Amino acid sequence: MKNRILLILAAFVSLSLNAQTLPDVKVEDPAGKAVSTRSLLDGKSPFVITFWASWCKPCQRELAAIEEAAPDWAGKYPLRIYAVSVDDSRSIAEAKALAASSEWPVTVLFDTKQALKQALKVTSIPHVFVYDKNGKLVWNHMGYIPGSEDELLQKVLETE
Amino acid sequence: MSFKGIALALALLVPAAAYSQGNVHGSLESNTVYDDETSSPYHGFHSNNYLRLDYMKGHLSAGLQGEWYPSPLPGYDRSLHGFGVPFKYVSLETGKWSVRLGDFYDQFGSGLVLRSWEDRDLGIANSLGGVRFTGSFLDDRLYLTVLSGAPRQGLSYAKSLVSGADATLDLGALSFGSSLVARTERAQDEDMALLLGEDAPKSVLMYSGRVKFVRGPFHTKAEMVLKSRDFTAVHNATGSDSYILEGGRAFTWDFMYSSKKLLASVTYRYLYNMDFAARRTLGTKVLSNTLNYLPALCKQQTYMLACLNPYETYSEGESGFAGSVFYHPSWLKGLAFHMGGSWIDALGKVLPLRETNYLAYRDIYFDATYRWSRKLKTTLYVSIQENSPTHGNRKATNAQNVFVLDGTYKLSSKYSIHTELQYLYSQELTKDWMAALLELGMAPNWSFSISDMYNHGSTKDHYWNVNASYNQGGFRIMAGYGRNREGMVCSGGVCRYQPEYKGAFIKAQWMF
Numbered sequence: 129m130k131n132r133i134l135l136i137l138a139a140f141v142s143l144s145l146n147a148q149t150l151p152d153v154k155v156e157d158p159a160g161k162a163v164s165t166r167s168l169l170d171g172k173s174p175f176v177i178t179f180w181a182s183w184c185k186p187c188q189r190e191l192a193a194i195e196e197a198a199p200d201w202a203g204k205y206p207l208r209i210y211a212v213s214v215d216d217s218r219s220i221a222e223a224k225a226l227a228a229s230s231e232w233p234v235t236v237l238f239d240t241k242q243a244l245k246q247a248l249k250v251t252s253i254p255h256v257f258v259y260d261k262n263g264k265l266v267w268n269h270m271g272y273i274p275g276s277e278d279e280l281l282q283k284v285l286e287t288e
Numbered sequence: 289m290s291f292k293g294i295a296l297a298l299a300l301l302v303p304a305a306a307y308s309q310g311n312v313h314g315s316l317e318s319n320t321v322y323d324d325e326t327s328s329p330y331h332g333f334h335s336n337n338y339l340r341l342d343y344m345k346g347h348l349s350a351g352l353q354g355e356w357y358p359s360p361l362p363g364y365d366r367s368l369h370g371f372g373v374p375f376k377y378v379s380l381e382t383g384k385w386s387v388r389l390g391d392f393y394d395q396f397g398s399g400l401v402l403r404s405w406e407d408r409d410l411g412i413a414n415s416l417g418g419v420r421f422t423g424s425f426l427d428d429r430l431y432l433t434v435l436s437g438a439p440r441q442g443l444s445y446a447k448s449l450v451s452g453a454d455a456t457l458d459l460g461a462l463s464f465g466s467s468l469v470a471r472t473e474r475a476q477d478e479d480m481a482l483l484l485g486e487d488a489p490k491s492v493l494m495y496s497g498r499v500k501f502v503r504g505p506f507h508t509k510a511e512m513v514l515k516s517r518d519f520t521a522v523h524n525a526t527g528s529d530s531y532i533l534e535g536g537r538a539f540t541w542d543f544m545y546s547s548k549k550l551l552a553s554v555t556y557r558y559l560y561n562m563d564f565a566a567r568r569t570l571g572t573k574v575l576s577n578t579l580n581y582l583p584a585l586c587k588q589q590t591y592m593l594a595c596l597n598p599y600e601t602y603s604e605g606e607s608g609f610a611g612s613v614f615y616h617p618s619w620l621k622g623l624a625f626h627m628g629g630s631w632i633d634a635l636g637k638v639l640p641l642r643e644t645n646y647l648a649y650r651d652i653y654f655d656a657t658y659r660w661s662r663k664l665k666t667t668l669y670v671s672i673q674e675n676s677p678t679h680g681n682r683k684a685t686n687a688q689n690v691f692v693l694d695g696t697y698k699l700s701s702k703y704s705i706h707t708e709l710q711y712l713y714s715q716e717l718t719k720d721w722m723a724a725l726l727e728l729g730m731a732p733n734w735s736f737s738i739s740d741m742y743n744h745g746s747t748k749d750h751y752w753n754v755n756a757s758y759n760q761g762g763f764r765i766m767a768g769y770g771r772n773r774e775g776m777v778c779s780g781g782v783c784r785y786q787p788e789y790k791g792a793f794i795k796a797q798w799m800f
Contacts, residue, residue, distance in 0.1 A: 148313040149344065152383065159502045160463070160509075162428065164383065183588045189696065196662055217398030218583040221544050221553035222612055222628075224507070228546045229614040229624070241395040242405060249315040249340050249799060251408055265313075268799060270764040271757065274696060274704035275731025 150177075150263040151247040155212060156238040158224055163237060165244060168210060169263045174287040175208040176280065178234075178256040179245060181215050182223040187254040190272040191232045197277050198233040207284060209234040214245050214253065258283050310345025315799045317408070321361055324791040330362040338408065340375075352376035355443065363777070363786040364411040365442065365574055372443030375415055385423035391415040394435060396454040396467035399581030400513045400538050400562070401494040404439070409777065410784045412575045414566070415440045416450055431456045439566035439579060446566040448473045450579060465498040465511075471579060473567065488533070492518045494564065494580070505546050513538040519568065520561050520604055532604075536561030549618060554611035557585050560635060563603045572603065575784060583782055585610045586630035586651055592723045592741050593712040594671045594690045598778050599632070599649040602679045606648055608632030622659035629653065634680025646680035649673075667694040688714040704729040719745020733759055741773065749773075762799035768792070 152166045168175055180187030191211060201207055211234040215223035220240055227236040239245055248257065258267040258280070267283045269276070320335040335358050342351035353375035357368045377390030393415055396402040406413045418437025424430065433454045438445040452469035472491040498511035515536035537560050544553040563572050564580040572578045582601045585608050589595035612628030629652040633645040653671040660666065669692040676685045691711045698704045705728055712721040722744060727737040740752040753770030774788035 148311055151344070151349075152381065160500055160507075162431070162458070166383070183590055185590055192659075192665075216581065216583065217540075218585065219588065221507075221542050221555060222587075224544060225546060225551035225553050225612065225614050229549070229551050229616055242393070246393055246406070249313075249342075251315070251317060251338075251797065268762045269732070269759060270762070270797060270799075271735070271759045273729040273731045273733075273735050273759070274698055274706075275700075275702045275729065276759075278701060279732040 148265040150259055150265070151244070153243040153247050155244055156240065158227065158236060158238070166263075168208075169259075169261070170208075171261055173206055173208060174258060174260050174266070174284055175210065176256060176258050176284060177210045177212055177244075177248075179212050179214055179239075179250050179253045181213055181253060182219045182226050183215075184253050186272045188226075189274065190254050190256075190277065191230070191234065193272075193274060193277045194234065194280075195230070195232050197281070201281055207233075207281075210237055211235070212237045212239050212244060214239050214242055214250075216240055216242075256280060258287055260287050310343055310348075312341065312343050313800065314339065314341040315797065316340075317795075317797045319361060319408075319793070319795045321789065321793045322791045323362065323789040325789065328789060330787060330789050332359070334359045334361045336361050336364065336368075336408070347381050348379070349381065350378045361411075362789050363784055365576060367442040368411075370443065374413070374440055374443045385421070388420045391417045391440070392420050392435070392437070394420065394433065395581070396433070396452065396469065397465055397496055397498050397511050398540060400511060400540070401467045401469045401496045401564075401580055402450070402452055402454075403581035404579070405581075407779055407782070409779050410575055410782055412578075412782070413440060414576045414578060417445055418449075429458045431458070440576065441566060441570075442576075446577070448566050450566070461501060461503050463500045465496075465500075467494070467496045469494045469579075471564065471566070488519060488568075489517055492516050492564070507544040507546070508542065510541045511539070513562070515562065515564070518561065518563075520563050532561065534561060536563075538562050549616045551614040552611070554609065555585065556607075556609050558607040559601070559603055560605045561603075575782065581782075584778075585632055586649060587612070587628060587653060588778060589671065591669065591671075591690065591692045591694075591708065591710055592725070592739070593710045593721050594653075594669070594673075594692065595778060596712065596721065596775065597673070597675055597686065597688065597717070598776050598783055599675055600776070600783050602632075602634050602648055605635030605637065606632055607635065607645075608648075624657045625655075626657075627652075627654040634676070636680075646676065646683060647674065647685060648676050648680045663698045665696050668692070669694065686714065686716040688712055688716075702731045704731070714745070718743050718747050721745065735759075739770075763797070765794070765796045767794045 150165055152164060154162045154164060157163050180191060213223045220238060254272045256269050257265060260266050266287050317338045322333050323330040325331060337356040339354045342349060352373050354373050356371045360366060360368045375391045377388055377392060379386060379388040393404045404414045404416050416437030416439055420435040422433045436451040439448060439450055449472050454467040456465040457463060470491055470493050493516040494513060496511055496513040500509035517535050519531050519533040539558045541556045562582060565572050565577050566579055567577055570577045582603050584599050584601050586599050608631055610630035615625040617623055631650040632648045634648040636644040651671060651673040655667055655669040657667045671690040674685050674687045693709045696704060696706045708725040710723040714720060723741040725739040729735050735757045737755045740750055743749050751771050751773045753768055755766060755768035757766035769792045771790040772788060775786055776783040777786045
């Protein structure tokens with residue numbers, strides 16, 4: 129059985145894998161309006177998508193760290209960060225309240241049906257993705273350790 | 289799907305990916321536990337493994353997920369055994385419409401009538417295998433979904449068919465939605481026939497209507513659900529089950545007010561006979577057999593001791609409120625208050641031993657976070673909980689008071705320490721507990737932690753864990769050793785039973 133799995137894996141890894149493009153799925157803004165993920169592309173600058181939830185403490189630590197670092201980053205790059213909540217119907221009110229009461233320098237979106245989470249194959253959060261101006265995935269990172277926001281900024285700076 | 293079938297799928301997918309300028313991406317995840325207690329029923333190796341591959345080119349996408357369970361992890365569905373490809377699909381999507389053949393996840397409204405989703409920590413994967421159409425019309429003001437498919441069961445499909453449609457009409461500040469879902473068991477379940485004879489309906493319908501209104505700082509939404517005649521097993525305190533055969537209903541209402549410094553939200557929910565299972569006699573305790581989403585109304589606790597005895601939704605019948613308030617005082621920058629609570633009653637009419645409603649769960653919680661400097665942040669958390677172990681069948685409840693002090697200190701731009709000190713005070717069950725966690729972070733790659741949860745009330749048991757993790761881009765590996773307590777593992781308000789085990793675990797994830 130292991131050989132079968134390795135065979136399948138090897139077949140795909142042996143391909144010259146192209147960068148994953150941002151899938152076109154619908155999420156919601158805080159007012160509940162549908163937002164297409166394609167609308168996040170402006171053709172000019174890279175952007176970041178980070179997944180969080182009201183019950184995920186490391187996620188909130190990451191967003192708070194970004195908030196603290198934002199003044200230092202402001203002059204270096206016009207950073208666009210989309211914080212996508214995966215809170216469901218039970219906790220979305222709390223997530224909206226938490227986002228609205230924070231000063232995170234991010235645009236908060238809500239993936240209540242977990243369509244984007246599924247499309248990007250996110251199985252645990254926090255999980256951050258950096259896309260170039262054309263929507264090609266250039267870097268992703270699972271989990272959060274205090275200080276790793278510096279690596280995130282570095283990856284964005286390296287991205288055209 | 290057999291190995292030959294997979295090979296055929298790959299034979300088609302791989303050349304297409306290689307020569308068509310599309311892209312292939314995927315993820316690999318492996319979770320392995322070794323229980324080293326020779327007296328444990330779970331002694332030995334257990335492993336859940338997932339390989340997901342997707343191909344995208346323009347409007348076309350296709351993919352599959354292979355899963356391998358040489359022996360499923362403790363607490364997971366034991367029918368998950370061996371290798372299979374329970375998820376595979378081909379999709380055609382434009383900005384306005386999409387068609388998918390194969391397996392899919394979806395949700396109607398808040399999920400009361402239908403939610404198919406995957407959560408590997410809980411062992412939930414209730415995808416539907418069939419066909420789905422989505423489309424948006426009237427300048428994206430009207431959004432329609434029509435679907436039909438067989439629910440996943442284990443590594444195959446249940447002998448039932450789920451069909452449904454959902455429409456959402458967006459009129460700006462006001463929006464409306466409606467859903468219809470039918471579940472038909474293809475073969476009359478023999479166990480059900482024995483219990484209820486020919487009275488058991490093969491098909492059950494769920495209808496829902498919902499409305500949402502947003503204006504300025506006010507957000508409110510409501511959803512009402514009706515379910516046709518169905519039977520539900522009622523688990524009573526004496527240990528024997530009884531059955532009801534009638535319709536179900538549910539109602540939810542959310543209200544939120546948000547201003548710059550003050551935010552408040554309140555939710556009311558009523559449920560009666562709302563279990564909705566792919567195969568009824570299997571029940572919804574097997575989480576993947578559930579077709580709708582009935583999460584616990586109360587706050588999902590995250591600290592070790594606060595989630596020692598979590599509340600699970602009583603889908604046979606409950607009603608309750610939950611609310612929370614966030615406050616950022618302008619007179620002290622860096623301080624944030626959050627408090628909330630819930631009160632949930634079990635409905636007396638579904639309780640075999642009672643006629644009136646009885647308390648099922650209530651709690652009040654409070655936390656205050658203060659950022660002392662860019663290096664130090666602390667949180668004080670208090671949670672007072674009262675839980676009925678019989679879901680309201682008997683008046684006796686268990687109360688517990690949890691106190692947590694949580695702090696993070698950044699030693700430098702790369703090194704940090706995170707600590708948690710917790711205490712649970714209770715005069716019931718196993719009485720008092722204490723717990724501590726120490727975590728060292730070495731950004732951006734390494735993290736080490738050690739924790740212990742100790743009952744000094746009656747059992748004197750220690751539940752300790754030592755963990756290390758390494759992250760590098762899309763790769764993450766975490767390994768540890770410890771003793772894990774029997775109890776409920778919760779995520780998103782849904783809980784899975786976790787048996788006690790002691791030993792090593794390793795979790796590896798790779799996204800490529």
